[in-house]
Amino acid sequence: MHRRTFVRNMCLGGLATFALPRVTFAQVKQAGRFVFVLLRGGFDGLAAVVPYGDPDYRALRGVMAFEDSDLVTLDDTFALAPGLAPFRELWEQQELVVLHAMAIPYRTRSHFDGQAILETGIDRPMGSADGWLNRLLQVMPGERSGIAIASGLPLSMTGPVEVRTWSPTQLGVVDDGYLDRLSVLYRSDRTLQGRFEAAIQQQATVGEELMAAQGARRDGVAPLMGATARILKQETGPNIAAIEFSGWDTHANQGLTGGALDRLLGQLAEGLVSFRTEMGSAWTNTTVVVMTEFGRTARPNGTRGTDHGTAGAGFLIGPKVARSTVFADWPGLSSAALFEGRDVKPTLDTRAVLKAAIAGTFDLTPAQADRVFPSSSAVPGAYDLMG
Amino acid sequence: MDAALRALNRFGLGARPGERARLRDPRGWLKAQLEGGPPLVAPPAKGAPLAIRDAIRAYRQAGQANRIQQRSPQQTEPQQLRQERQVARRSLVEIVSAEATVSLEARVQSERPFVERLVAFWSNHLCISTAAKVLVVPLAGSYERDVIRPHVLGRFEDMVLASARHPAMLVYLDNFQSIGPNSRGAARRRGRGGRGLNENYARELLELHTLGVNGGYGQQDVEELAKILTGWTVTGLQDGAATFGFAFQNPLHEPGARSVLGARYSDGGVAQGEKVIRDLCRHPSTSRFVATKLVTHFVADDPPAPAIERVAQVFRNSEGDLRAVSTALVNLEEAWSPESKKFRTPQDWMVAALRALDVHEVGPMTVATMRQLRQPLWAPQAPKGFADSMQDWADPDALLNRAELARTLARRLRGNVDDPRTLLEAIDVPAADPLRALLADASIAATDRVALALAGPAFQWR
Structure with a gap:
C-alpha cells in the first residue's frame, strides 16, 4: 500500500479535500447521508433472500432449504429469511430494494480480492489502492466528510481525502492537561499529527455519554448502528459512513430458522431498523447499502455450510428509493443456469446499484457517478431504483 | 535512530x-x-x-x-x-x-x-483464530507452542506441515470435516445427510500460507488440493482416542491421482498431501510472497523490491531455511536506514x-x-x-x-x-x-x- 500524505483542515465539522481548495466549492451544506454496510466474509444470498418459488430451489439446497412457512414472502419467487423479518416494516414503507444475483465485476472466490474489488470500486484487483467512498468525497458537491465506523480505516475509505474513524472507546476516558500535552507532542510528528487531532475532535463531537448509554455488548450491530446514527444526524456530522460486520463466512453448520446465520441476519436487520429510528428526521435524506464480497456456493457443502461462490444478495434501503422491489434478473438455479456449475450466476453488477444509490442521495449526474467508479461506463447505473 | x-x-x-x-x-x-x-x-x-x-x-x-x-x-x-x-x-x-x-x-x-518477533510473525502468517470456533479456543496456545516455536528457526515447509496437521488448524479451516466425495466414508454416509468436500483450508493454504493470492493457481487447483487433503482430520473428538490430535483416515480420503499446478500426485494416502504441501512451500511464488510479507514487517509498509528479492533468493537457495532467511533480514541495508519507519x-x-x-x-x-x-x-x-x-x-x-x-x-x-x-x-x-x-x-x-x-x-x- 502506498504511504499517503494527509493534509488536514481543522475547520469545524468540515474536512476539505487535499487536491482541491475549499473555495472552489459553493459552501452549501450537503443534506444527504449515505451508509455503506460491508458484510465481510461473503454472506449467503440464497439463505438471506430465499428464492422459494424457484422450481430448483428445494432440490438444490436439500437439507438447507427453508420451510415456506418460516419465510417472509416478498413476491412469487423471493422471500426473506426469518431473521430478516424486521425488514418487513421497510418493505411496507416502500423503503427496501432487495438485490439478488448481484456480484462484483471480477470473478474471484478470494475474500481478499473480493473485498478489494468491492471497496476500491474498480473492476480488477491491484488497479488502484484508493477506496470508492473516498473518491465519492472528492466528486460530490457541497460540504462533506466521511467517517469509518471500524477498527481502522477500511480500504473503501482510503485516499487523499482525510476520513475520520470512530469506534466505541472501551478504555477509560481521560480529560485534563494530559491530552493537551500529548497534542503538543503529536505536533512534531507529521504523519500522526492529523490523526491525533481528529481523535480529540471526534471524542468531543460524539461525547462520552453516548457509549455510556449503550448496552453491554458495544460491538453488537444495533449499538454500533445506533452510534453511527447519532454521529450522522448531527447537522455538521459526516455525510458518508462505512461500517462493517464480520462472521459471514459460513463454511459449516450455518443452520436454518434460528440457526447461526439466521441469528446474524436478525442482528443485522434489527440494527438497521434501529438505525432508521435513531436517525429521526434525518432519515428522509439517508440511503443505506448492504453488500458483501461474494455469494456462496448454491449447493450446501459437506459440512452443512457453503463455500465461496459468486453472485449473492444485497440491500438498498432508504426513503429515497423509488419503491420497494426485488431487483434481480434472476438466472435460475438449474444446473445449467449455475455459474461454473456451482454458484448463482451474476446478472447484476454491484457498481450499477452503487452508482444509482449515490446519485440519488447526493444529486450526482451519471458522469459524476462514473468518476467514482472508473472504467464502469459500460455498466449503466440502475438509476430507476431511486425516486 | x-x-x-x-x-x-x-x-x-x-x-x-x-x-x-x-x-x-x-x-x-x-x-x-x-x-x-x-x-x-x-x-x-x-x-x-x-x-x-x-x-x-x-x-x-x-x-x-x-x-x-x-x-x-x-x-x-x-x-x-x-x-x-x-x-x-x-x-x-x-x-x-x-x-x-x-x-x-x-x-x-x-x-x-528478535526470535520472539519471528514467533509472532509466523504465528500470524499461519494464523488460527479463537474468534471463529469454540473448539479452537483451547488449542490456540498449543498451536503456537507446538507448530510455530519448534520450526521458527527451522524449515518453512516443516512449519506448514505441522500447521496442516495440528487440530487447531484442522478445525479452524474446516478440513477435519472434509470428506472425499468418492471415498468409502462418503458412500457409507450417503443418505444420512452426510458431509462432503470442504475446500476452505485448501484455498487458504494456497492464498495465504504459500503462493499468495496472485501466485498462479486457479479454482481447479483449489479443488484438487482439497481432495488430496481429505482424510486429514482429528482424533479424540468422537472416537475414544486418548488425546486430541492429528489422524489420517484413509476411508475419508478421496481416492485417485490428482493434479495441482500442473504436477501430478499419485494416490499415496497421507503421503500425497505431504508431497503437495512440500512442493507448494518450494514454489517460487511462495518465496516471493513470504519475502514480501517479511520485508513489509521488518522494513517498511512500502517494501523495497530489491530487499524482497534478496530475501526471496535466500529463501529459495536455502529451501526455506528460516534461520538463513532471518539472517538475511538483519543483513538488509534498508532495514537500518533512518527513513524507514x-x-x-x-x-x-x-x-x-x-x-x-x-x-x-x-x-x-x-x-x-x-x-x-x-x-x-x-x-x-x-x-x-x-x-x-x-x-x-x-x-x-x-x-x-x-x-x-x-x-x-x-x-x-x-x-x-x-x-x-x-x-x-x-x-x-x-x-x-x-x-x-x-x-x-x-x-x-x-x-x-x-x-x-x-x-x-x-x-x-x-
Missing part, C-alpha cells in the same frame, strides 16, 4: 531498562539470537494434552445433553444444562488465558526478542511499554487489553491474520486508546520507574523534541510523564 535502538525496536520488542547501554554490536546481537535451539516454552498446567482433551469432552457432552434436552417435550432442567455448558465453556477459556499468559510473558521477558502494532506497542516499564510478569489484564486495542491474541477476524501497516493501525481512535491505556499503565506501574527521563533510553527522540522537556518538567505529575513517554508519537514507531 542509532543502530542499537534500531536493533532493539525494529527487530526486537523494545528495550528493557539498561539494555541499550549494554548493546555494543547491534547486528551481532541480533544474529546471536538466531543461534541455538528453538525458543520452546513449557505448557501451562491447564494446557497439558490431557487437560485440553478433558475440557473439550466436557464441553461437547454439555452441548449434546443440551440438544437432546431441547428435542424432548418435557424440558425438565434446561437452566441447569445451560449452566453446565457455561461452566464447560469457561474451562476452555481458562486454558487459552493460561496459554496467552505464557506466550506474552515469553515476549515481555525474552532475551531473544514501521508503526508498532497494538501487541508490539503493549509489549514494548511493559518492557520499558521493567515488567516481568503479565496478568490476565494484559490479555484483555490486547482485545481492547483490537489485536486480541490468536483471534484475528479472518484467516489472513492481523494487518501490518501504519494505515491499518494508526487510526485516530487507536491513538486515543493508546493514550488512555498508557495512563492506566503508568498509574499501575509508576513505582517501576525512578525517574521518567530514563524512559528516553528506549525511545528515539531528537535532541530538540518537546518530550525531553516534558519528562524533565517536575510540575507535571510523574505518572503523567511516564504516560506521555509511552503515548507520545515517538514510542508508536519502531
Whole structure:
C-alpha cells in the first residue's frame, strides 16, 4: 500500500479535500447521508433472500432449504429469511430494494480480492489502492466528510481525502492537561499529527455519554448502528459512513430458522431498523447499502455450510428509493443456469446499484457517478431504483 | 535512530531498562539470537494434552445433553444444562488465558526478542483464530507452542506441515470435516445427510500460507488440493482416542491421482498431501510472497523490491531455511536506514511499554487489553491474520486508546520507574523534541510523564 500524505483542515465539522481548495466549492451544506454496510466474509444470498418459488430451489439446497412457512414472502419467487423479518416494516414503507444475483465485476472466490474489488470500486484487483467512498468525497458537491465506523480505516475509505474513524472507546476516558500535552507532542510528528487531532475532535463531537448509554455488548450491530446514527444526524456530522460486520463466512453448520446465520441476519436487520429510528428526521435524506464480497456456493457443502461462490444478495434501503422491489434478473438455479456449475450466476453488477444509490442521495449526474467508479461506463447505473 | 535502538525496536520488542547501554554490536546481537535451539516454552498446567482433551469432552457432552434436552417435550432442567455448558465453556477459556499468559510473558521477558518477533510473525502468517470456533479456543496456545516455536528457526515447509496437521488448524479451516466425495466414508454416509468436500483450508493454504493470492493457481487447483487433503482430520473428538490430535483416515480420503499446478500426485494416502504441501512451500511464488510479507514487517509498509528479492533468493537457495532467511533480514541495508519507519502494532506497542516499564510478569489484564486495542491474541477476524501497516493501525481512535491505556499503565506501574527521563533510553527522540522537556518538567505529575513517554508519537514507531 502506498504511504499517503494527509493534509488536514481543522475547520469545524468540515474536512476539505487535499487536491482541491475549499473555495472552489459553493459552501452549501450537503443534506444527504449515505451508509455503506460491508458484510465481510461473503454472506449467503440464497439463505438471506430465499428464492422459494424457484422450481430448483428445494432440490438444490436439500437439507438447507427453508420451510415456506418460516419465510417472509416478498413476491412469487423471493422471500426473506426469518431473521430478516424486521425488514418487513421497510418493505411496507416502500423503503427496501432487495438485490439478488448481484456480484462484483471480477470473478474471484478470494475474500481478499473480493473485498478489494468491492471497496476500491474498480473492476480488477491491484488497479488502484484508493477506496470508492473516498473518491465519492472528492466528486460530490457541497460540504462533506466521511467517517469509518471500524477498527481502522477500511480500504473503501482510503485516499487523499482525510476520513475520520470512530469506534466505541472501551478504555477509560481521560480529560485534563494530559491530552493537551500529548497534542503538543503529536505536533512534531507529521504523519500522526492529523490523526491525533481528529481523535480529540471526534471524542468531543460524539461525547462520552453516548457509549455510556449503550448496552453491554458495544460491538453488537444495533449499538454500533445506533452510534453511527447519532454521529450522522448531527447537522455538521459526516455525510458518508462505512461500517462493517464480520462472521459471514459460513463454511459449516450455518443452520436454518434460528440457526447461526439466521441469528446474524436478525442482528443485522434489527440494527438497521434501529438505525432508521435513531436517525429521526434525518432519515428522509439517508440511503443505506448492504453488500458483501461474494455469494456462496448454491449447493450446501459437506459440512452443512457453503463455500465461496459468486453472485449473492444485497440491500438498498432508504426513503429515497423509488419503491420497494426485488431487483434481480434472476438466472435460475438449474444446473445449467449455475455459474461454473456451482454458484448463482451474476446478472447484476454491484457498481450499477452503487452508482444509482449515490446519485440519488447526493444529486450526482451519471458522469459524476462514473468518476467514482472508473472504467464502469459500460455498466449503466440502475438509476430507476431511486425516486 | 542509532543502530542499537534500531536493533532493539525494529527487530526486537523494545528495550528493557539498561539494555541499550549494554548493546555494543547491534547486528551481532541480533544474529546471536538466531543461534541455538528453538525458543520452546513449557505448557501451562491447564494446557497439558490431557487437560485440553478433558475440557473439550466436557464441553461437547454439555452441548449434546443440551440438544437432546431441547428435542424432548418435557424440558425438565434446561437452566441447569445451560449452566453446565457455561461452566464447560469457561474451562476452555481458562486454558487459552493460561496459554496467552505464557506466550506474552515469553515476549515481555525474552532475551531473544528478535526470535520472539519471528514467533509472532509466523504465528500470524499461519494464523488460527479463537474468534471463529469454540473448539479452537483451547488449542490456540498449543498451536503456537507446538507448530510455530519448534520450526521458527527451522524449515518453512516443516512449519506448514505441522500447521496442516495440528487440530487447531484442522478445525479452524474446516478440513477435519472434509470428506472425499468418492471415498468409502462418503458412500457409507450417503443418505444420512452426510458431509462432503470442504475446500476452505485448501484455498487458504494456497492464498495465504504459500503462493499468495496472485501466485498462479486457479479454482481447479483449489479443488484438487482439497481432495488430496481429505482424510486429514482429528482424533479424540468422537472416537475414544486418548488425546486430541492429528489422524489420517484413509476411508475419508478421496481416492485417485490428482493434479495441482500442473504436477501430478499419485494416490499415496497421507503421503500425497505431504508431497503437495512440500512442493507448494518450494514454489517460487511462495518465496516471493513470504519475502514480501517479511520485508513489509521488518522494513517498511512500502517494501523495497530489491530487499524482497534478496530475501526471496535466500529463501529459495536455502529451501526455506528460516534461520538463513532471518539472517538475511538483519543483513538488509534498508532495514537500518533512518527513513524507514514501521508503526508498532497494538501487541508490539503493549509489549514494548511493559518492557520499558521493567515488567516481568503479565496478568490476565494484559490479555484483555490486547482485545481492547483490537489485536486480541490468536483471534484475528479472518484467516489472513492481523494487518501490518501504519494505515491499518494508526487510526485516530487507536491513538486515543493508546493514550488512555498508557495512563492506566503508568498509574499501575509508576513505582517501576525512578525517574521518567530514563524512559528516553528506549525511545528515539531528537535532541530538540518537546518530550525531553516534558519528562524533565517536575510540575507535571510523574505518572503523567511516564504516560506521555509511552503515548507520545515517538514510542508508536519502531
